[in-house]
Amino acid sequence: MTGNRPGIDEALRAMAEPRRRAILELVSGHELAAGEIAAHFEVSRTAISQHISVLKDAGLLVERREGTRRIYRTRPEGIDQLRGMLDGMWASSLDMARQLVEAERGLTDAEVHRAG
Incomplete structure (x- = not known):
């Protein structure tokens, strides 16, 4: 937020x-x-x-x-503050996309960690 x-x-x-x-x-x-x-x-x-x-x-x-x-x-500090917020949003979005793909494939967290 x-x-x-x-x-x-x-x-x-x-x-x-x-x-x-x-x-x-x-x-x-x-x-x-x-x-x-x-x-x-x-x-x-x-x-x-x-x-x-x-x-x-x-x-x-x-x-x-x-x-x-x-x-x-x-x-730079003002731009960095915005970049930090956007980077956090991007990382969260990527993590959510990963979770959705894994769920769609029926993978559990244990299976994902073993494969990684």
Whole structure:
């Protein structure tokens, strides 16, 4: 459940918007200034600034200042938290699929462990 992991719900809500996911992709490999990010979209800089703020508040982006410029990059801890949750869900799904196949074949746990 996400309720026991602070920030995951907020991060998922932030990533639900396609432009925010695109912003995260843009800054995943390197830092970009706000203007450089905005140049990739056909919306106002103000709209992009709002998306950036949502991503920062969700713990997915980090900002640093370089003179008057604001430079952004992904926040690894925020991304890792999401990855951990998704990895756990994936592992559980794979385990459930394995159990269903084994049950369909009529295998018991003892037989599976002997074969493995």
